[in-house]
Amino acid sequence: MSERIDVSIESKQPEGPSGKRHPNTCPVCESHYRDDELAEAVWVCGQCGHHFSMPARARVDQLADAGSWQEEATEIRSDDPLGFFDLRPYSERLVEAELNTGLGEAIVVGSATIGGHACELAVMDFAFMGGSMGSAVGEKFSRACDSAAERGLPLVSVSASGGARMQEGILSLMQLPKTVAAVEDMHDAGSPLISVMTHPTTAGVLASFATLGDVIIAEPGALLIFAGPRVVQQTTREKLPEDFALSESNFRLGHVDAVVPRPELPSVLTRLLGLFANAQ
Amino acid sequence: MRSEAELRLRERLSKLRSMRLLSGARLDGELERLERQLELMQAEPTEEEIWRSVELARHQDRPYTLDYVERLFEDFFELHGDRAQGDDQAIVAGLGRFEGRTLAVVGHQKGRDLKERTARNFGMAYPEGYRKAMRTMRLADRFGFPVVTLVDTPGAYPGVVAEEHGQGGAIAASQAVMLRLTVPTVACIIGEGGSGGAIAIAVADRVLMQENAIYSVISPEGCAAILWRDASQARRAAEAFKPDAAHCLELGVIDGIVVEPEGGAHEDHDEAARLLGESVREALDELDGVPRDELRRRRRAKFRSLGVYA
Numbered sequence: 001m002s003e004r005i006d007v008s009i010e011s012k013q014p015e016g017p018s019g020k021r022h023p024n025t026c027p028v029c030e031s032h033y034r035d036d037e038l039a040e041a042v043w044v045c046g047q048c049g050h051h052f053s054m055p056a057r058a059r060v061d062q063l064a065d066a067g068s069w070q071e072e073a074t075e076i077r078s079d080d081p082l083g084f085f086d087l088r089p090y091s092e093r094l095v096e097a098e099l100n101t102g103l104g105e106a107i108v109v110g111s112a113t114i115g116g117h118a119c120e121l122a123v124m125d126f127a128f129m130g131g132s133m134g135s136a137v138g139e140k141f142s143r144a145c146d147s148a149a150e151r152g153l154p155l156v157s158v159s160a161s162g163g164a165r166m167q168e169g170i171l172s173l174m175q176l177p178k179t180v181a182a183v184e185d186m187h188d189a190g191s192p193l194i195s196v197m198t199h200p201t202t203a204g205v206l207a208s209f210a211t212l213g214d215v216i217i218a219e220p221g222a223l224l225i226f227a228g229p230r231v232v233q234q235t236t237r238e239k240l241p242e243d244f245a246l247s248e249s250n251f252r253l254g255h256v257d258a259v260v261p262r263p264e265l266p267s268v269l270t271r272l273l274g275l276f277a278n279a280q
Numbered sequence: 281m282r283s284e285a286e287l288r289l290r291e292r293l294s295k296l297r298s299m300r301l302l303s304g305a306r307l308d309g310e311l312e313r314l315e316r317q318l319e320l321m322q323a324e325p326t327e328e329e330i331w332r333s334v335e336l337a338r339h340q341d342r343p344y345t346l347d348y349v350e351r352l353f354e355d356f357f358e359l360h361g362d363r364a365q366g367d368d369q370a371i372v373a374g375l376g377r378f379e380g381r382t383l384a385v386v387g388h389q390k391g392r393d394l395k396e397r398t399a400r401n402f403g404m405a406y407p408e409g410y411r412k413a414m415r416t417m418r419l420a421d422r423f424g425f426p427v428v429t430l431v432d433t434p435g436a437y438p439g440v441v442a443e444e445h446g447q448g449g450a451i452a453a454s455q456a457v458m459l460r461l462t463v464p465t466v467a468c469i470i471g472e473g474g475s476g477g478a479i480a481i482a483v484a485d486r487v488l489m490q491e492n493a494i495y496s497v498i499s500p501e502g503c504a505a506i507l508w509r510d511a512s513q514a515r516r517a518a519e520a521f522k523p524d525a526a527h528c529l530e531l532g533v534i535d536g537i538v539v540e541p542e543g544g545a546h547e548d549h550d551e552a553a554r555l556l557g558e559s560v561r562e563a564l565d566e567l568d569g570v571p572r573d574e575l576r577r578r579r580r581a582k583f584r585s586l587g588v589y590a
Contacts, residue, residue, distance in 0.1 A: 081531065083586040084520055086507035135587030142584060164475075166507065170519035170533050173475060173497040174586035177483045180455040181580040195386045204497075206448030207476040212456060226448040227438030227477065236439045245443055255446050 026050050040154035044264050051199060051219050051262055055101070056108045056125035056144060059158055061264055064112035064121060071110035073143045078105060078136040081245050082169050090167040097128045105136045106161070109144035115270025118275060120148035123158040124180065126200070131161035133204055134168040138175030141180035149189035154276050156269060158196045159210045163203025176208040183212045192276050194269065197256065198248070211255075213273060217265075218256045285535050289318055290537070304571075313539050314557065320491050320537045323526045327519040334500060334518055336492035337471045341546035343553065344403075345372055345387030345430045351553035352560075353378055353385060359416055365445065368409030370401045370437070371481075375414040375425070377500075379561060383418035386413045386481055387430030390471075404437035407450035410480050414457045416489070420526045426464040426564055429481045433455035434499060438478030451480040459580055462572035466563045468538060468556065469493040469547075473523075485579050486563040489525040490545060490556070496523035532586060536563070 025032045029048040033041070042062050054062075060069055077094075084090040098104060106128035122144040124131045133141075133184045141157070148155040164172035183193055195213025197206075201221035208228055210216075217230040218224060225232075225245035233240060243249045247259045260268050325333070336342065349356055353376030361367040373386045388405065391397035413429075420427045436447055458465065458481070467484035473495030489495060498506075500514035503521060505517050528534045538559045545552035567575065 077590040079588045082520070082522060086517075086520065134589075136589040138587050140395050154335045166498055166503055166521065168497075168588075169531075170495055170497060170523065170528055171531055171587055173495075174478055174533055174583070176452075176479050177455050177459065177583040178474065178586055180452060180483075181459050181583045184456055184459050185580060185584075203448075207451040207480075208455070209452070211446075211449035211452045219314075225443055226436065226451070227443070231438045232440060232443065235437075238440060240440060244440065250445075253444055253446075253553060255449060 001039050012221055014071050023052075023053040023210065026052075044262050049220065049261070053126045053160065053199065054262075055127065056103060056158075057121045058124040060108065060110075060112070060121065061266035062262075063114055063123075063156070063158075063269065065114065065116065066179070069110055069121070070112070071108060072147060073109055073140045074104060074107065076136050076140055078134050078165075078168075080167075081135075081171060082167070085168040086167075093129060093167070101125055101128045103128050105140060106131045106133070107137045107140050109140050109147070111147065111151075111153075114273055117270065118151070119153050119273055120151070120155045121158075122155060124159040124160045124205075126162075129165065130171070131159075131205070132163060132165035133161060133179075133208075134165035134172050135175060137165075138178045141179050142210050143183035145179075145186040145191075145193075148191045149186045150152070152191060154192045154194055154273060155186065156194045156196065156211070157209065157274075158198060159201040159205050160198045161201060161203075161205035163205060172204070176204055179209040180212065183209050190279065192279065194272055194276075196265065196269075200224070202226065203229065216256045217258050217260050217268065218250060219265075220247055220259055220261055222247045224250050224255070286318070286321055286530060289321065289536070290316060293318065299483045310558075313558065315326075316539045317341045317537055318416045320526060320539070321529060325526050327515070327523050330518050330522065330524045331515050332554040332560070333492045333494055333524045334514075336544045336546070337494045337545045339544065340392075343545050343549045344392075344432060345385075345389045345439075345470070347549050348430060348471060348553050348556055349374070349376065349385060349387070351550060352376075352557045353383070356385070359412070359419075362411035363415060364408075364411065364512055366406075366408045368401075368404050368406045368412060369399050370433070371409035372410050373415055378428070378557075382423075382425050384416050384425045384427045386427065387470075388418055388433040388477075388481075390432060401437055403433045405433065405480075406437055406439075407444045407445040408448050409581060410436075410450040413481050416456050417457055417461060421461045421463050424463055426466070426567075427461065427484070428463070428560060429467040429484060429493075430488045431467060431469045431473050431482050432471035433474045433477045434472050435474035436480070448476075451476045454480040459583070460576065461579075462576050464567035464570070465579070466560055466567075468560065469495050469534070469554070474499060477522035481578070483583060485526060485567055485575060486536065487534045487547055487583075488538050488559055488563060489528055489534045489538050490552075491525055493525060494546050495525075495528050495533065496521060531588075
């Protein structure tokens, strides 16, 4: 569903022989899981450790202490300022995305505690139009920054995005400076941003709030790239390095602070939030 | 937003009209320019006109940053290098004097002939270019120099080394730097305002756009290839996402349209520079006297207000 919409997402794995793989089949080792098995394993393949994309609500459940999550800005929806129509109207794509994901937009924001530490949490969902950032995503993320700043708490963001939402034209590009401004206001209020990058974090989201994290954590094997690998390949006509633009090479090159497997995220975030709790 | 820009213009127009009675013919050119600006503001471009802008924005004889710099700034001193990795020639930066006051200038630079085009990488910057921009803007902030940026890029360079040097992070950081400055800042899109590579140096107090420039989240060809699965549908894509100045103004993304010479900026570089200089001066005048903290506060508030949602 998302393939037609993403700006620059590519799957780093080859397609299966039939061209379509069941979403519960591991693209690396072909292990297949029932829904409840995947959920139980926080969408990590038990055989090879591949990290599947994870629904935003499941991510909130994984990170937030039980009963602590209070969602905010639930009423915000995308509009269609350009009356954008490609092969289908944008408004129709939005309705379909909401029906498929049960989400109003590609991001959920709210307050929570993680390991007992109060924080604000913003989680993106790749299944909602490739996690693309339009005006609604920009507004919800900005409100999460304000909410963190007002309460003097850190913001933990979990990104998964193909970039800006083309269907909103230039206004989607404006969500880059908008979210950057929100982070800068939050920084001035003394609240840190802990940015967790998951597969994929690319283009407009990488080039705005995601890389402004005071601490940046990446999940294993996530594609973290500004342009898509296909674009890079076409432009440079070079053979791309084996782990090009994945979390591991980004770590080696100094762009992320740690590569943390998904099951360890709650404990790592708890430690970090504990350290920031001593900030003045 | 549109009405705010329009109001400012109408106010200037009426002031000028009353002054004309006193000071005669000298102001006629000025009046004509402002009237043309108002016309552009109210225009509703057709599909043909939008595509014409795409073509003119990329015209090989269109003036580039250094063409404007040599016509508008005295004693221009170019600053080279990012002090870490190299000197990216796709972005030029420097200090110069504009109507008597020192300014910092940052702009994308394309090349005229094959050799220069290659050296300038077709105006597509590496992270080093954005880091040079950042250090120049920080310097300006330190000494109270206003910053003028000229935007003209198909996009940030999509290459292996650019990614390895942190392209996404550099673009984000450059926006953050611009949102932290406490000096007046004016950006003008003078050709192609290509996505992240453009916004990296366009987060300014006043964002202007020449009448035939384009500003967009993706190139018409890129958009067509993804959404229509056919790059030859670029014209249709451009019509759908409306990268022209009139639509950018209507959406509140820019604050004003800069008039070009008849037929386009490539027809007369001197006149194009004169018209751009007038608009930059007006923008700087409007920002004069605003307290430094207030400039930053308003700039952030402006960019935080952009977007349309339900």
